[in-house]
Each structure stands twice: as C-alpha cells, then as structure tokens.
Amino acid sequence: MGTVGDALDNALMESQLGLYKTELIKPRRPWHGPPDVALATAEWVDWFDNQRLHTAIGTIPRHEHETDYYARHQPTRxxxxxxxxxxxxxxxxxxxxxxxxxxxxxxxxxx
Incomplete structure (x- = not known):
C-alpha cells in the first residue's frame, strides 16, 4: 500500500500501472537508462490513447470515438x-x- 496521494492508493491507477509494466517495462528489459524508459513510455502512452482499439466502444480508438461523439453532440445556439x-x-x-x-x-x- 502506498501513502495518501500515491498512485498505489488508487485501485484504477494500480491497474493502469500493472498494465504498463506488463505490456512495456517487463518485456523490454534490460533498459539502458532513464531516457530509454522515458521515450518508450511516451510511445506507449501515444499508442494507448490514440491507437489501441476498444471493444466497448465499437473496436475503434478512443480519440476516434470522442471525435465522433462531439461531432454528433455540438452545442446548439x-x-x-x-x-x-x-x-x-x-x-x-x-x-x-x-x-x-x-x-x-x-x-x-x-x-
């Protein structure tokens, strides 16, 4: 358990960190230093946010679903x-x- 305010204090964040470690950190060991981890993390976050397909929203990336949603729900005057x-x-x-x-x-x- 973490202290208050740590990512380990939040079940959703714990799940996200577990996914990150399982999909990125552990398979690519050994790392050659913090800059390698930082670059790989940025690439993984981009993939996770913009390219990963979500079955719950029709097997499309999240950003595509958000674009479609806001195009359909434009605020009227x-x-x-x-x-x-x-x-x-x-x-x-x-x-x-x-x-x-x-x-x-x-x-x-x-x-």
Whole structure:
C-alpha cells in the first residue's frame, strides 16, 4: 500500500500501472537508462490513447470515438444561450466571423 496521494492508493491507477509494466517495462528489459524508459513510455502512452482499439466502444480508438461523439453532440445556439448567456454567444460568433474574414482576405491577397 502506498501513502495518501500515491498512485498505489488508487485501485484504477494500480491497474493502469500493472498494465504498463506488463505490456512495456517487463518485456523490454534490460533498459539502458532513464531516457530509454522515458521515450518508450511516451510511445506507449501515444499508442494507448490514440491507437489501441476498444471493444466497448465499437473496436475503434478512443480519440476516434470522442471525435465522433462531439461531432454528433455540438452545442446548439439555444444550449449555449442557456449555459453561457447571449452576450458570450454573440461575442463568440463575432470573433469567429472576424477570424474567418481575416483568413479569407489573406488567402485572396496571396493569389
């Protein structure tokens, strides 16, 4: 058992650390130093977050599921007005329109 605040104090984190050690650390021994472990860890985290297939969400990577979810659940103007207020929505729309206008004018001037 760890002390309060350690990863070992949390069952979910213990499971994650066990998976990390089983899939990455133990099979690739011996390591040549901390930089090798750090690089391999970054690669494993990228794979775990962006490429690993999840059967619970349709055998697709997590980031693909999140992209699909947020594309289907875009907040409507009515939802934003209720949660943020009309003034914020209007300023967001104005900023978006200004950015689009600036992008279009810079494209036309480069042609």
């Amino acid at each position: 009515r939802t934003l007005r209720r949660s943020c207020g009309t003034r914020i929505w209007t300023s967001m729309a104005s900023a978006c329109a200004a950015a689009t206008s600036a992008t279009e004018s810079s494209r036309s001037s480069t042609r």
